[in-house]
Amino acid sequence: xxxxxxxxxxxxxxxxxxxxxxxxxxxxxxxxxxxxxxxxxxxxxxxxxxxxxxxxxxxxxxxxxxxxxxxxxxxxxxxxxxxxxxxxxxxxxxxxxxxxxxxxxxxxxxxxxxxxxxxxxxxxxxxxxxxxxxxxxxxxxxxxxxxxxxxxxxxxxxxxxxxxxxxxxxxxxxxxxxxxxxxxxxxxxxxxxxxxxxxxxxxxxxxxxxxxxxxxxxxxxxxxxxxxxxxxxxxxxxxxxxxxxxxxxxxxxxxxxxxxxxxxxxxxxxxxxxxxxxxxxxxxxxxxxxxxxxxxxxxxxxxxxxxxxxxxxxxxxxxxxxxxxxxxxxxxxxxxxxxxxxxxxxxxxxxxxxxxxxxxxxxxxxxxxxxxxxxxx
Amino acid sequence: xxxxxxxxxxxxxxxxxxxxxxxxxxxxxxxxxxxxxxxxxxxxxxxxxxxxxxxxxxxxxxxxxxxxxxxxxxxxxxxxxxxxxxxxxxxxxxxxxxxxxxxxxxxxxxxxxxxxxxxxxxxxxxxxxxxxxxxxxxxxxxxxxxxxxxxxxxxxxxxxxxxxxxxxxxxxxxxxxxxxxxxxxxxxxxxxxxxxxxxxxxxxxxxxxxxxxxxxxxxxxxxxxxxxxxxxxxxxxxxxxxxxxxxxxxxxxxxxxxxxxxxxxxxxxxxxxxxxxxxxxxxxxxxxxxxxxxxxxxxxxxxxx
Numbered sequence: 001x002x003x004x005x006x007x008x009x010x011x012x013x014x015x016x017x018x019x020x021x022x023x024x025x026x027x028x029x030x031x032x033x034x035x036x037x038x039x040x041x042x043x044x045x046x047x048x049x050x051x052x053x054x055x056x057x058x059x060x061x062x063x064x065x066x067x068x069x070x071x072x073x074x075x076x077x078x079x080x081x082x083x084x085x086x087x088x089x090x091x092x093x094x095x096x097x098x099x100x101x102x103x104x105x106x107x108x109x110x111x112x113x114x115x116x117x118x119x120x121x122x123x124x125x126x127x128x129x130x131x132x133x134x135x136x137x138x139x140x141x142x143x144x145x146x147x148x149x150x151x152x153x154x155x156x157x158x159x160x161x162x163x164x165x166x167x168x169x170x171x172x173x174x175x176x177x178x179x180x181x182x183x184x185x186x187x188x189x190x191x192x193x194x195x196x197x198x199x200x201x202x203x204x205x206x207x208x209x210x211x212x213x214x215x216x217x218x219x220x221x222x223x224x225x226x227x228x229x230x231x232x233x234x235x236x237x238x239x240x241x242x243x244x245x246x247x248x249x250x251x252x253x254x255x256x257x258x259x260x261x262x263x264x265x266x267x268x269x270x271x272x273x274x275x276x277x278x279x280x281x282x283x284x285x286x287x288x289x290x291x292x293x294x295x296x297x298x299x300x301x302x303x304x305x306x307x308x309x310x311x312x313x314x315x316x317x318x319x320x321x322x323x324x325x326x327x328x329x330x331x332x333x334x335x336x337x338x339x340x341x342x343x344x345x346x347x348x349x350x351x352x353x354x355x356x357x358x359x360x361x362x363x364x365x366x367x368x369x370x371x372x373x374x375x376x377x
Numbered sequence: 378x379x380x381x382x383x384x385x386x387x388x389x390x391x392x393x394x395x396x397x398x399x400x401x402x403x404x405x406x407x408x409x410x411x412x413x414x415x416x417x418x419x420x421x422x423x424x425x426x427x428x429x430x431x432x433x434x435x436x437x438x439x440x441x442x443x444x445x446x447x448x449x450x451x452x453x454x455x456x457x458x459x460x461x462x463x464x465x466x467x468x469x470x471x472x473x474x475x476x477x478x479x480x481x482x483x484x485x486x487x488x489x490x491x492x493x494x495x496x497x498x499x500x501x502x503x504x505x506x507x508x509x510x511x512x513x514x515x516x517x518x519x520x521x522x523x524x525x526x527x528x529x530x531x532x533x534x535x536x537x538x539x540x541x542x543x544x545x546x547x548x549x550x551x552x553x554x555x556x557x558x559x560x561x562x563x564x565x566x567x568x569x570x571x572x573x574x575x576x577x578x579x580x581x582x583x584x585x586x587x588x589x590x591x592x593x594x595x596x597x598x599x600x601x602x603x604x605x606x607x608x609x610x611x612x613x614x615x616x617x618x619x620x621x622x623x624x625x626x627x628x629x630x631x632x633x634x635x636x637x638x639x640x641x642x643x644x645x646x647x648x649x650x651x652x653x654x655x656x657x658x659x660x661x662x663x664x665x666x667x668x669x670x671x672x673x674x675x676x677x678x679x680x681x682x
């Protein structure tokens with residue numbers, strides 16, 4: 001290989017940029033994907049659901065019973081949608097899914113409270129989707145202490161429930177309200193960048209092979225690295241535009257805290273964009289058609305969504321899946337982004353993840369260069 | 378004389394297919410050499426080896442004085458190559474395609490050259506039009522202009538006029554002759570006999586082997602082919618009847634006439650003898666290139682079987 005000729009790189013770059021701006025799909029991918037996905041995922045995915053439909057069976061109508069339901073309602077997790085008249089009706093509401101929670105206040109509730117005799121409220125949860133009820137159930141822990149505090153003030157104060165022998169402290173840091181979009185939105189940055197950049201570059205090079213223009217390119221003095229840099233540079237811009245859109249939407253629409261860690265974040269974004277582009281280029285050297293390139297891209301993107309900790313908690317996965325996850329660049333990128341925005345991490349906290357991204361860029365670029373054929377052999 | 382192309386014993390195998398088998402070609406500078414042969418005979422592969430797109434399995438040679446394997450970069454710089462399929466960017470304009478090529482070859486006076494090429498093509502007023510919207514003939518002329526923008530000394534054209542109408546083909550060939558007159562060497566593959574006749578010399582390749590070389594006259598003479606031209610009723614039927622007879626190597630109907638060819642005069646005359654009396658007028662004719670090529674094609678097929 002002779003030295004890099006920047007004029008030739010420029011030739012490819014200008015050509016690629018013009019083609020890019022002439023292709024409507026490019027705009028669709030660059031603008032619509034972040035906006036649509038962010039809106040959809042940001043608002044649609046919620047692993048901490050609230051306002052869950054709840055049915056209640058009041059076997060006695062008392063001040064205490066009403067206070068219990070009011071307290072449940074105030075937690076925001078429970079919305080009372082039905083008042084059952086019998087235990088079997090309550091059972092039916094839960095079974096049909098009309099209610100996700102069933103609350104029963106027994107007939108002897110106020111008597112037992114007044115006597116200090118282990119009063120109970122029964123909460124039945126439809127736990128078919130445990131993650132959907134987990135948050136609500138956790139919120140119940142604080143219920144007994146608070147619900148009746150007003151009612152027990154005054155004359156009956158002395159008979160108020162004695163403090164529990166121990167208490168469960170739930171302390172959620174970084175996202176105390178467990179707002180899912182704080183987690184999902186920065187994660188989407190990684191997913192959207194992979195989705196568009198890997199696929200766009202994979203397609204752009206394969207397109208040249210498919211249309212026969214690669215043969216012309218190869219018959220010119222262009223060197224592999226010149227073609228690669230020239231073809232990929234315009235997409236760096238696409239990636240940066242997407243990053244800007246996503247971060248702006250994250251801040252404005254979803255109020256994701258912008259905690260800082262900007263150096264780490266910038267480095268992470270730069271490395272991740274470069275790596276994704278190189279990966280797309282690598283795919284294009286393997287694929288024989290645009291369809292194949294598309295399929296190979298999906299082969300990469302699916303595990304990126306499922307195993308990177310984007311969709312499901314990383315620590316919730318079995319060890320083998322975590323190992324696969326560690327090999328996926330998106331995993332490390334997500335940690336950098338979430339770390340920067342939510343935890344205000346500095347470079348000292350992030351160097352391991354950034355190093356993993358550097359390795360990704362180096363390996364993939366080397367493979368792509370080795371695979372790119374200067375001939376049609 | 379200086380040889381622009383001088384390659385010996387080129388071989389190329391794809392899997393178990395021997396696509397190019399020991400091909401040796403020499404083309405003098407400033408000549409137009411027609412490269413003929415049936416589909417899949419190895420023409421494209423040979424052209425690709427000459428311009429460094431494919432590496433020969435064995436064989437060696439020079440193009441423009443540079444080794445085609447070790448100095449492929451030098452060859453590329455001085456060679457224009459036009460692929461079989463239109464392979465410019467359809468989503469770039471005519472001018473942009475030319476500008477891209479000018480940049481890739483690092484040409485000076487870029488604007489001037491592009492303008493000159495557009496002027497020469499007669500496309501100055503349509504410079505902003507997307508290349509994909511051009512008709513077949515114009516696409517090929519644009520491709521030719523692009524392939525010659527860097528003033529190559531060797532031009533390799535792979536079936537440049539496939540699917541192009543006769544008038545556009547003629548314009549295209551006028552341009553090729555104009556380029557050759559300026560000293561450019563041209564190796565062009567084609568299926569059209571009229572184009573073959575416009576070449577200074579022809580090379581016929583079949584099943585990867587070069588089986589005939591020389592000017593059109595030389596190739597016809599070397600074939601030793603004798604052709605009889607018959608006119609009479611039901612020429613189509615007659616062609617069918619004659620085709621199987623001993624001594625007849627090819628028999629083809631042309632409207633009301635029939636062409637019968639063979640290399641053995643006595644056997645050929647014996648074959649047409651029964652039809653002399655029945656309203657057929659037979660005259661000996663000069664074999665055409667087409668007669669020769671069909672005979673070559675059949676003969677080489679027989680060799681393979």
